Amino acid sequence: PRTWRGIIEEYRDRLPLPADAPVITLLEGGTPLVPAGHLSEVIGCDVHLKVEGANPTGSFKDRGMTMAISAAAGEGSKAVICASTGNTSASAAAYAARAGMICAVLVPSGKIALGKMAQALVHGSRLLQLDGSFDDCLRVARELAEAYPVTLVNSVNPLRLEGQKTASFEIVEALGAAPDIHCLPVGNAGNITAYWRGYLEADKEAGTGRPRMFGFQAAGAAPIVRGSVVTSPQTIATAIRIGNPASWDFAVDARDSSGGLIDAVNDRQILAAYRLLARTEGVFVEPSSAASVAGLLAAHEAGKIDPGQRIVCTVTGNGLKDPDWAISGAAKPETIRPTVAGAAEALGLRQ
Ligand code: F0G
16 A cells, blocks of 8 residues: 655655755645535535644644755754744644754744644743734744744745645645635635645646635734734634734735635634534634634625535644633533433433
């Protein structure tokens, strides 16, 4: 049986990694494209979920990180740094550990999910909490990497987006062509940029077509939708709590050249989609990831989705990273006597 070799070995001819760089990989990519039966019925379309929470550190960031850390290792870099809302730092920490590098991460204090904090710590990175937003963290990380001998592994590092574009290659291979519409959450706007690039390259090479790109920001952190920087972004979707996206212009280009849209979804819509995915599709994602599905549902309700189309929603991160929202919105566990009668009674079973 053929085994998956990670995105660098699978797509080496389409990735600009120097041939002599060591490949630092956790065999990321090759994630499931799961048909979403319930969503398909609701929308009247053929909807699939690209489940990026199935990556080694539980998010799509691993696709870009294998590239950035491999290149850094090839250049002899001993230390890497990133700003993060949690997932980039988890991924950087894991890949840096594997490469034997020092890793430092800058995160907004009190605004990253517990599981992501655990990941950064367990892999041995230096976790610096900053009294400010992600945008402040990114500014500090960029300036630090300019002044000191550390490599920046945020998505402003072009190799990150190169790695992330491989998700589009996988989708085109699985479906035989690009979908009609691709939905995804937008934070720092790197991923929508990367997917668009991947679809364009696949189309150029094999005529697989181009989807319309639908990006969704959280309503309290929607600078691209508003057309201006948000100085104090607010949303429960902490992964996309970003007020000044680094890839802003690229995202606008992806939207406009694809005939797509970038819209906002509020926290209530995000949490509703989050629960719907868990309860009807069996897919547990983190709240930010549900923005893609929340946006699709809203676009459908607004009459913007013609029936019969093929749609892919990327769900970007694993639900276990941020369990608080799963627990707070659910029924309380019940305590029973350790007997069959006790269990049957609690479940309301009758013989
Ligand atoms: N979904 C999740 C789960 C994320 O962690 C991120 C970004 C996004 C969506 C948005 O992707 O930034 O490329 O538009 N997380 C970054 C981080 C900012 O630091 O982990 P984007």
